[in-house]
Amino acid sequence: MGRLARISTQQLVVLVYTLHFSATELLLPSSLARTGHSGGWLAPLLSFFLASFPVALMLGRLPGRLLTLLAGLFNLVLTALCLRDVVELIPVAILPATPPLAVAVPFIVVATYGAYCGAEVLARLSFFFVVTAIVILVLGITTLTELLSPYRLLPLWEQSPVQLFGAAWPTTGWYAESWSFFPLAAMTDQPQLVWKGLTLGALLAAFHLMCCTAMAIGVFGHELVANFAFPIFALFQQITIGEFVERLDVILISICLLGMLVKTAAHLWLAAGATGFGLGMANHRPLLPALGLVAVVLMWLIPNLPWLFIFSTTLWIPFSLGLGYGVPALLLAASWIRTRQGRQPNMQT
Amino acid sequence: MRRAAVLLLLLPLLTGCLSRLELNDLALVLALGIDLVEEGVYEITVGVAGPGAANAGDESDIRPARIILTERGSSFAGVLREIELRLPRRLNLTHTLVVFIGERLAEHGLGNTLDFILRAPEFRLQGLILLVRGGPVRTLLETEPLMESMQTRALMEIVQARIGLEIRLWEFFAARATTYRAPMVPVVELLETADIGQKGRQRYVTRLGGAAVLRGDRVVGYLNAHEVRAIKWLRGHGRDGVIIVPCGEEPGPEHASFRIIQADPRVRMHVQGNKPAFTVMLRGRLRVTEMQCARPIRDRQVHEQLIERAEAEVRDLVIRVIHKLQAAGVDPLMFGEQARALRPALWRTIGEENWGETWREVPVTVSVDLRLQTTGLMSDPLRS
Secondary structure: OOOOOOEOHHHHHHHHHHHHHHHHHHHHHHHHHHHHHHHHHHHHHHHHHHHHHHHHHHHHHOOOOOOOHHHHHHHHHHHHHHHHHHHHHHHHHOOOOOOHHHHHHHHHHHHHHHHHHOHHHHHHHHHHHHHHHHHHHHHHHHHHHHHOOHHHHOOOOOOOOHHHHHHHHHHHHHHHHHHHHHHHHHHEOOHHHHHHHHHHHHHHHHHHHHHHHHHHHHHHOHHHHHHOOOHHHHHHOOOOEOOOEOOOHHHHHHHHHHHHHHHHHHHHHHHHHHHHHHOOOOOOOOHHHHHHHHHHHHHHHOOOHHHHHHHHHHHHHHHHHHHHHHHHHHHHHHHHHHHHOOOOOOOOO | OHHHHHHHHHHHHHOOOOOOOOHHHEEEEEEEEEEEEEOOEEEEEEEEEOOOHHHOOOOOOOOOOEEEEEEEEOOHHHHHHHHHHHOOOEEEOOOOOEEEEEHHHHHHOOOOOOHHHHHOOOOOOOOEEEEEEOOOHHHHHHOOOOOOOOHHHHHHHHHHOOOOOOOEHHHHHHHHOOOOOOOEEEEEEEEEOOOEEOOEEOOEEEEEEEEEEEEOOEEEEEEOHHHHHHHHHHOOOOOOOEEEEEOOOOOOOOEEEEEEEEEEEEEEEEEEOOEEEEEEEEEEEEEEEEEOOOOOOOOHHHHHHHHHHHHHHHHHHHHHHHHHHHHHOOOOOOHHHHHHHHOHHHHHHHOHHHHHHHHOOOOEEEEEEEEEEEOOOOOOOOOO
16 A cells, blocks of 8 residues: 555544445435335435444454455446446536546546545545535525425335335445445554444435435425436425525536545545555555556446446445455454454554 | 645536537527427427517617527427527527426327426426417417516516416426326416507417316316415415405405415325325415405404405315315325325325325315404504
8 A cells, every 4th residue: 555644533434424425426316216215215324224334343343454456446346437427427417518538537537646645635625525515415405495395205115114125225235335445444543443433424424315315305206206317416406595596506516526536536546555455566656547547448338327327226236245244254254363363453454 | 735625626627618608609498388289299489588688678679589489390309409400509498497388288198298308407397387278389478478578587477476376397297207196287378368568469468377287197177266276275385365255244245355474284184984084274364455345354253254254265265176176086285195105004005096086085174264463554444
């Protein structure tokens, strides 16, 4: 990983929040509504308890024991997926005539610079994202509550609670990605607080996604939300203050762009770090441009938005869940064996 | 921190200028109309803000304030492209205030003709949806409005003044996406007139009338402007409505009028046997706006009698409208929504698709509780 700058637990919280929330806000609400119907808004919280919380607990006990090429590949795929999310969203929302490459290339250049700056700089940047995201959520709640019908948020499930678990399936897979955050955990200045940082960041992200999804379902109804490609974007299009302040959806997109930049850069940084470690390199930075280029190529292989939706909400989930539970469990088992053998785990690895 | 700032500053550079569209190159669409000509052929009308729109009150500006363009075709995208071939500018739908649906299309069935509105990112779904009766959309857009330069703007102002029913596009589509909530569309009527408009004689004037109620994608019934008041009450938008009741001791030609200054509907659901039943409680506060008779409103007996008449008027109207909706088997209000949310087991028994049929026989009890808040600047009428 090269020289490691330390990050505080608060920085870990905001970074984890950004990594969990920025992409889920764009892509998941329609999937939540499609399966969970009126109770779909509750699914992110369930996913948090199913995925983020146990993974955070397992990682928290052993911050950063092993960096593998698998983690590098996993993060590289995530970088490509984030990039594709941006490429799909930007032309729909604000720049309709801009070709995908004209969006992707500058974005990956800035993200590469972000990754070059390191996790500490990205954590500082994610503070901006967290503050603006919370401000816009409060604005959304205050201006859209009038349009919201609480009856549309009920019942929490129609047949049985299994429906809620079905709705939580994609979010659970996405939250299980937090196993790949362990290099961030290893950088934290107070290792004993790592699990709290990971948990709090993920919990905030889940709560925020829950609020956004609840607002979308409460206003549009789950039937319409399930058919929207970007329900939160459509929701924020309805904000109007005195017929004077309108078109806040563009601000939402700008904020999302910031979040996605942090997420993409963080995954690229994680990918470079893991690959560098796997290849035995002392400094991972020279890998960044090459990995950025590979991410663009991978992104280019994704055929279209419907495919991205299907991949992100179905195919990706078992893979992510398998790694999400498997890798920390393996690390935990290794740590337990070492402890049994009387050796202390190396917290700095 | 410096690096974080550099990253932030780099963000705006990502936008580039590939999608730039100068204002001079845009034709801002304010109104969009769609009607059926024959099976599979639609007539699409766009009302564009003309170059003279900014100086609409300036008589010396001879440039048109509005441009109306109509084209026929089978797909919206194709028709728009045809229209753009006649325009020196690109059509821009971002500022579309109203979407008009022709009567023929609404009665034939909308199908997925409005799919483009949901799909196009420039539509914000904040615009209004209106159904045009009495003539084609083009005629409506060509009529001269009173006090405004464009008919679209005039209708928007009338609706926003809480006088008519206000249905936004998102509300319409939210209802359309369900099988149990009936979409409702306010009706704008084209009426023949001998009145003189701003620029000479014109054959038609427009009037915001009642509302059309749809089952699925087609109109199954109309409510008149009077009945729409009950809908507004039940939707929680009853404020600013007017109640007119006979004023004399015995009902006669003299009337008292009240303006509703506060309206609060409450709908409670309970189960009777195996079916849902509803109790509607309407509470409101009134202001006296007119007393044609010489009776002292400060007198408790007079006051109570007039309020009772107002309550009866509202109750009768609401019951009549609910019965009308039940007879048509449509529920554009929140009754089905409430049953689905609060009694999921019962809702499963009913079946989402069968709500229309069940709704026909659902008992609804209406109670009205009105209070007099103020008598305006007068207490009793003169010579009371």
